[in-house]
Amino acid sequence: SAVISQKPSRDICQRGTSLTIQCQVDSQVTMMFWYRQQPGQSLTLIATANQGSEATYESGFVIDKFPISRPNLTFSTLTVSNMSPEDSSIYLCSVVFAGPETQYFGPGTRLLVL
């Protein structure tokens, strides 16, 4: 089965700084997504990462705060910009492979902003 990896797995950052999270899949996917999971909460979709074009953001999320890139079929990055303690969350990427409409998740990046 395919492997979905995320880097870093966790980080502690100072407010006002930015962090870029990477999501790498070892086989081609049709779709990639980024989610946020705030402490004790369920998952909220941030955006759909589109290959070679701007990401599609959900209500409440903007490109200036969460720029996303997807240069090819197996890789995407999410940047959390100008961080504040409210950005402390788990950030997860998910992917869809060709075939059944199922999202598979990476292991997540645990972010703590001080």
Added chain:
Amino acid sequence: AQSVTQPDIHITVSEGASLELRCNYSYGATPYLFWYVQSPGQGLQLLLKYFSGDTLVQGIKGFEAEFKRSQSSFNLRKPSVHWSDAAEYFCAVGGANNLFFGTGTRLTVIP
């Protein structure tokens, strides 16, 4: 509007006991239904999914779920719980590009 309700925030069961986690959904079309598990410090792992056909679906780790259209439910079951099943369980409805999650049920297993 699409939504998923997991009525039980926290469930505690004894090891070896049976388990049922409830999930109710609201969806405009024929739903694709999923159960995911999140162990402490981990990402989400797909337990099972229902697209069509037999309404009782088998998943990994000995879990099964039954789709009941009349009740708009997709409850997860396991006949005998193991200590390693302690985790957060999420029900979700939707498809490849439109997935709605419930708020999760935290399972505690006591020896």
